[in-house]
Amino acid sequence: MKKLLFIVLALVLAGCASVKKVESGNHVVGERLSLNIQGMWNHLDFPGIKPAEVWTMEGVTVDEFLIYSGIRDGQAMHPETAASGQAKSFVFRSAMQSEEIVSMFEGVLTRDGSSFKLLKLEPYAFGGKKGYRFEYERNRKVDNVQLRGVGFGAVDRGELFAMLYHAPRLTFFPRHKDRVEAIAKSVVIQ
Amino acid sequence: MNRRRLLFAGAAGCLGAFACRGWGQESLNYAAPQRFAKPDIASDEGGLWAMMDREEKNLRRSPLVLRDAKLKAYVQDVACRLGGAHCPDIRVHLVRTPLFNASMAPNGMMQVWTGLLLRMENEAQLAAVLGHEIGHYLQRHSVDRLRDMKAKSAFGQFLGLFGVVGAVGQLAVLASAFAYGRDHEREADRIGAVLMHQAGYDIAESARVWSNLLDETKARDGKGPELFNPLFATHPAPPERRETLSQYAEAMPGGDPGRETYAENTERFLDDWLQDEVKRGQYAESLVLLSRLIAAGKAPALVQFHRGEVYRLRGEGGDLDLALTDYRSAASAANPPAPAFRGIGLIARQRGQKAEALESFSRYLELAPEAPDSAFIKTYMSELNS
Numbered sequence: 130m131k132k133l134l135f136i137v138l139a140l141v142l143a144g145c146a147s148v149k150k151v152e153s154g155n156h157v158v159g160e161r162l163s164l165n166i167q168g169m170w171n172h173l174d175f176p177g178i179k180p181a182e183v184w185t186m187e188g189v190t191v192d193e194f195l196i197y198s199g200i201r202d203g204q205a206m207h208p209e210t211a212a213s214g215q216a217k218s219f220v221f222r223s224a225m226q227s228e229e230i231v232s233m234f235e236g237v238l239t240r241d242g243s244s245f246k247l248l249k250l251e252p253y254a255f256g257g258k259k260g261y262r263f264e265y266e267r268n269r270k271v272d273n274v275q276l277r278g279v280g281f282g283a284v285d286r287g288e289l290f291a292m293l294y295h296a297p298r299l300t301f302f303p304r305h306k307d308r309v310e311a312i313a314k315s316v317v318i319q
Numbered sequence: 320m321n322r323r324r325l326l327f328a329g330a331a332g333c334l335g336a337f338a339c340r341g342w343g344q345e346s347l348n349y350a351a352p353q354r355f356a357k358p359d360i361a362s363d364e365g366g367l368w369a370m371m372d373r374e375e376k377n378l379r380r381s382p383l384v385l386r387d388a389k390l391k392a393y394v395q396d397v398a399c400r401l402g403g404a405h406c407p408d409i410r411v412h413l414v415r416t417p418l419f420n421a422s423m424a425p426n427g428m429m430q431v432w433t434g435l436l437l438r439m440e441n442e443a444q445l446a447a448v449l450g451h452e453i454g455h456y457l458q459r460h461s462v463d464r465l466r467d468m469k470a471k472s473a474f475g476q477f478l479g480l481f482g483v484v485g486a487v488g489q490l491a492v493l494a495s496a497f498a499y500g501r502d503h504e505r506e507a508d509r510i511g512a513v514l515m516h517q518a519g520y521d522i523a524e525s526a527r528v529w530s531n532l533l534d535e536t537k538a539r540d541g542k543g544p545e546l547f548n549p550l551f552a553t554h555p556a557p558p559e560r561r562e563t564l565s566q567y568a569e570a571m572p573g574g575d576p577g578r579e580t581y582a583e584n585t586e587r588f589l590d591d592w593l594q595d596e597v598k599r600g601q602y603a604e605s606l607v608l609l610s611r612l613i614a615a616g617k618a619p620a621l622v623q624f625h626r627g628e629v630y631r632l633r634g635e636g637g638d639l640d641l642a643l644t645d646y647r648s649a650a651s652a653a654n655p656p657a658p659a660f661r662g663i664g665l666i667a668r669q670r671g672q673k674a675e676a677l678e679s680f681s682r683y684l685e686l687a688p689e690a691p692d693s694a695f696i697k698t699y700m701s702e703l704n705s
């Protein structure tokens with residue numbers, strides 16, 4: 130997170146990064162995922178941040194809403210930066226089973242040395258497709274903050290669509306959880 | 320000519336014998352310094368202590384700290400056996416991170432990561448790593464390095480004023496800083512070996528630690544860590560380290576590996592640590608580690624299940640068959656890990672083997688009705704039944 134913050138700060142100063150308001154209403158992320166939000170979010174954007182679109186309600190040091198839209202077979206699930214060093218790359222394969230995709234997200238969220246515990250994995254119709262919903266705990270290594278998170282996903286025509294939201298477990302996660310659940314319900318995969 | 324050769328050989332032999340005797344006497348006698356008093360806050364060492372005190376305060380609050388009093392007391396006890404009179408100043412903190420690491424700060428804060436605990440086969444191996452870290456602490460290497468880096472940083476900046484020639488000079492300064500680090504590591508290895516011997520541990524186990532680590536890192540990229548970038552390696556190359564430690568073991572033989580005590584104190588955490596290891600996604604490294612643990616007879620059913628998970632998640636070539644073999648072996652144990660049945664079920668489902676998938680899933684849910692993925696597995700079962 131410190132590295133991300135540093136990168137963001139450097140890019141903002143260089144004029145390469147932007148934080149845009151996302152207003153209430155319908156939005157399209159990527160080419161095939163549309164969703165509806167009630168209340169404003171902040172969309173963080175800078176070169177190399179992909180493949181996820183990163184939104185935040187309280188600021189990236191507090192909460193993160195990651196939206197993956199149309200991830201293709203063989204695509205890495207995280208930004209490939211020099212700071213990644215020799216950390217393992219996690220790549221999506223279209224033949225992956227749902228539980229393998231959740232294991233892949235576990236790997237992505239522990240790449241920085243954070244810990245992850247799966248609390249629940251259940252079937253879920255995401256964007257009208259057969260998918261899954263999972264809940265987790267994450268202890269973020271960089272600042273020792275205990276987070277709670279919820280994720281949703283489905284694979285359609287070989288492409289992965291998913292959403293992950295995590296925030297500090299005592300105040301921020303309960304504050305925004307229902308909002309995130311409502312967004313997940315509104316998702317349509319075209 | 321023959322006489323000359325004979326004289327030369329004789330002289331070389333005498334020098335060699337002298338050198339060997341000198342190595343034995345000089346290197347293997349070590350007396351630890353007196354306990355350290357807290358340095359003046361205005362000094363560079365005092366500043367370093369203050370920084371480490373702040374780090375320790377943060378660490379105490381970290382959710383990643385493993386708060387198990389019994390395990391902590393056990394590791395603290397091993398550190399105390401090695402640290403002797405310095406025991407009251409050494410404070411062990413266990414950190415749940417699946418990597419091989421331990422460190423000791425000049426203020427006495429010692430961090431031991433669970434990835435290291437998973438990799439140790441016995442208490443003597445743990446003592447080898449802790450003894451090495453205590454060696455750094457007793458010789459106050461971090462303070463030396465701080466001063467060295469400060470001096471070199473000023474000199475390096477000065478060299479930077481001279482263009483390309485200066486840049487080459489900066490590189491040389493950087494290289495010498497890391498060579499300085501390697502000398503510290505060698506000294507810490509030597510002191511660690513002496514402390515191990517004094518505490519009654521078998522030093523031969525310390526060479527095995529590096530040998531095992533070398534096998535893992537080679538599996539990752541087909542080459543050892545010393546080949547990644549020799550210029551920036553702060554530690555001696557593992558083969559050199561392994562050889563030197565083997566020589567210390569020959570010079571100071573005997574001691575106890577402490578295999579049973581180590582297993583008694585760590586076995587109940589094995590499942591958690593293995594789960595963390597699998598999540599790293601470094602499948603080649605994990606396979607070397609888990610195969611070694613199985614060969615050593617460490618909780619075979621549990622380790623076999625986790626090796627099966629690694630094969631299933633990697634999913635290359637014949638991995639699913641290898642996973643199935645491991646799952647089946649784990650499932651046939653007297654006290655089988657429940658998720659081994661889930662593993663069999665998932666592979667059987669993928670292969671369209673309906674009856675085996677249903678039977679395995681139902682056994683899994685029978686053994687672990689509250690499993691986090693139980694709702695998901697039930698859906699698979701409904702689909703298979705329909």
